[in-house]
Amino acid sequence: MIAFLHGTLVEKTPSVVTLDVHGVGYQVFISLNTYDRLPATGAACRLLTYHHVREDAHLLFGFAQPEEKSMFERLITVSGIGAKLALSVLSGLSVSELSLAITENNVKRISSVHGIGKKTAERIIVELRDKIDPLEALAGHAAGNGDPARNDMLRDAILALGSLGFPQEQARKMVQAVLDAEAEIKDTETLLRKALSSK
Numbered sequence: 264m265i266a267f268l269h270g271t272l273v274e275k276t277p278s279v280v281t282l283d284v285h286g287v288g289y290q291v292f293i294s295l296n297t298y299d300r301l302p303a304t305g306a307a308c309r310l311l312t313y314h315h316v317r318e319d320a321h322l323l324f325g326f327a328q329p330e331e332k333s334m335f336e337r338l339i340t341v342s343g344i345g346a347k348l349a350l351s352v353l354s355g356l357s358v359s360e361l362s363l364a365i366t367e368n369n370v371k372r373i374s375s376v377h378g379i380g381k382k383t384a385e386r387i388i389v390e391l392r393d394k395i396d397p398l399e400a401l402a403g404h405a406a407g408n409g410d411p412a413r414n415d416m417l418r419d420a421i422l423a424l425g426s427l428g429f430p431q432e433q434a435r436k437m438v439q440a441v442l443d444a445e446a447e448i449k450d451t452e453t454l455l456r457k458a459l460s461s462k
């Protein structure tokens with residue numbers, strides 16, 4: 264099993280890249296979310312990989328983030344979802360968006376992805392709902408895709424409020440309200456204290 268590849272990015276398109284690893288060119292299929300995180304052509308690049316073995320082909324799928332690889336591996340366990348379709352889902356929705364849609368039973372959101380019909384969307388929800396932590400999904404969605412340190416702070420604060428008994432959506436709104444008013448906050452403790460004092 265090939266866990267990751269580290270080499271020079273030779274070519275890139277929104278669906279496939281070529282990595283030169285010590286003189287061997289690897290073709291790796293990617294999602295749009297991973298494409299957006301790729302360096303410039305000619306730069307060093309590291310991708311987590313999933314080695315998909317079929318009777319007629321050996322395919323490599325690449326991911327910029329471990330969360331995306333993990334979600335891909337969950338998606339391909341769903342009946343009727345192959346590797347290429349799983350990649351399409353991750354091109355249409357970020358991991359946090361998909362996680363939130365699954366926990367909220369949002370069939371319409373998932374079926375908005377090209378190639379995913381209503382019945383397939385329902386199957387994704389039914390088969391993956393128990394594998395997604397709803398509070399993690401909400402925190403990840405609230406954190407978005409900006410500065411990683413800020414995302415971690417936001418996620419940790421929402422999870423902490425959830426453990427104190429606040430409903431998920433209320434926790435997200437409390438944290439977001441504090442950050443909207445005081446964007447310069449840099450640590451979870453301060454953010455949590457201000458969120459609690461606002462209630």
